[in-house]
Amino acid sequence: MANQADLIVGLQWGDEGKGKIVDHMAQTHDYVCRFAGGHNAGHTIVIGDQTYALHLIPSGVLNPEAKNVVGNGVVLSPVDFIKEMEQFDDLEGRLFISDKAHLLLPHHALIDQARERMKGDKAIGTTGKGIGPAYGDKVARVGHRVGELLDPAKLTAKLMAYFEMYQGIFDVMGVELPSEAELLAELAGYKNVLEPYITDTTLLVWDALDQGKKILLEGAQGTMLDIDHGTYPYVTSSTTVSAGAASGLGIAPRDIGRVTGIAKAYCTRVGNGPFPSEDHGEAGQRLRDNGHEYGTTTGRPRRCGWFDAVAARHAVRINGVDQIALMKLDVLDGFDEVKVCVAYEVDGKRIDYVPYDLEEATPVYESFPGWDKTEGVQTFDDLPETARSYITALEAMVGAKMGIISTSPEREDTIVRK
Ligand code: GDP
Ligand code: IMO
Ligand code: MG
Numbered sequence: 001m002a003n004q005a006d007l008i009v010g011l012q013w014g015d016e017g018k019g020k021i022v023d024h025m026a027q028t029h030d031y032v033c034r035f036a037g038g039h040n041a042g043h044t045i046v047i048g049d050q051t052y053a054l055h056l057i058p059s060g061v062l063n064p065e066a067k068n069v070v071g072n073g074v075v076l077s078p079v080d081f082i083k084e085m086e087q088f089d090d091l092e093g094r095l096f097i098s099d100k101a102h103l104l105l106p107h108h109a110l111i112d113q114a115r116e117r118m119k120g121d122k123a124i125g126t127t128g129k130g131i132g133p134a135y136g137d138k139v140a141r142v143g144h145r146v147g148e149l150l151d152p153a154k155l156t157a158k159l160m161a162y163f164e165m166y167q168g169i170f171d172v173m174g175v176e177l178p179s180e181a182e183l184l185a186e187l188a189g190y191k192n193v194l195e196p197y198i199t200d201t202t203l204l205v206w207d208a209l210d211q212g213k214k215i216l217l218e219g220a221q222g223t224m225l226d227i228d229h230g231t232y233p234y235v236t237s238s239t240t241v242s243a244g245a246a247s248g249l250g251i252a253p254r255d256i257g258r259v260t261g262i263a264k265a266y267c268t269r270v271g272n273g274p275f276p277s278e279d280h281g282e283a284g285q286r287l288r289d290n291g292h293e294y295g296t297t298t299g300r301p302r303r304c305g306w307f308d309a310v311a312a313r314h315a316v317r318i319n320g321v322d323q324i325a326l327m328k329l330d331v332l333d334g335f336d337e338v339k340v341c342v343a344y345e346v347d348g349k350r351i352d353y354v355p356y357d358l359e360e361a362t363p364v365y366e367s368f369p370g371w372d373k374t375e376g377v378q379t380f381d382d383l384p385e386t387a388r389s390y391i392t393a394l395e396a397m398v399g400a401k402m403g404i405i406s407t408s409p410e411r412e413d414t415i416v417r418k
Contacts, residue, residue, distance in 0.1 A: 017325070
């Protein structure tokens, strides 16, 4: 069997705890590769009394032995990337950026924010970072790639022509643009810092695969935010599901081996759009408080609710999940009963799949007895019996084994089942 990469993907609406599991797995991998998204992502890793918030740099960076790749499927904001790099002083030789990744520049963020304002109460609730406009330009074939940073004068000329083409629209949107001199200085500054890291990462990853290196593919966001399979238009602008890892890095689908799907023991969502199992009452507030459910990237309170087994089953199938890492089980500690959305009702009819318009779906719940404490538990057998029954019931509903269970933000509070 040829060497295959392991893959991590979010099964819900993002913020499932991917960062913690990527960091955990990165200890035994040679390469960690991001394949989609931009600095809309916020991956938190807690090691002792240090907390790291990573947005674009792969979460393997905390293993000093691991090489980290930012793939072509990512949209990269040089200014934000450089800021993030400043947390580390040993990145040369272990951080690689695809020359084919698309550039996300300050005007993209201004367009994103202007569009959101113009949408009023139909706003998506984006992170305002410019993700949609950057991917939009890529697909419209008017974007620019990281490789172009290597010739700042030429890129400046191309961007000035692009700005001129859209000048009228930018004026209406109130998007302020840099002068030619400002732009050239900005791009030259990016080149200065980033040049040593820019390379053909496709060749790099192929070589690593051929040499039998252990490779981990790190997804961002979650399945329900996928541009095709999520709750469109309340989604992000990239392919967040496992299929995106192939095109986002330039590898073949058959180069992907074991898929670990990350899901919280409940659900959260930041931004607008349907969320059938959202709890607007006391339970939702308690989940937010216990789980510290405030965005890593924007600080916004996350909407909270119960585990959605229908959406999770959909995600297991789309991503080809081999095992699930069930995160934040401890956040459910102390609830008398724990609810699970086991089906939806649409027009009075019970369905067990994710419908075209999730807005129309109301949840059908099943209740499970709660438990006192799972926080810090490190073996499956030490979990309270009711927590084990909850996990077993979820496995049956979603059709995948929960091979990893996480009981706190700390590295060591991670149960790996045989
Ligand atoms: P990501 O975007 O999927 O990487 O997830 P985030 O980092 O945005 O959000 C997950 C949050 O939950 C982070 O603050 C983690 O430190 C924290 N976390 C991860 N696993 C656990 C867990 O098992 N229990 C608790 N209480 N917190 C956790
Ligand atoms: P991680 O990788 C949670 C959400 C935004 C918004 C929608 C579109 O940390 O799981 P965008 O700025 O991408 O155009 O916003 O997607 N969103 C996320 N929600 N976690 C994320 O990333 C997210 N990245 C984007 O809140 O609803
Ligand atoms: Mg996050």
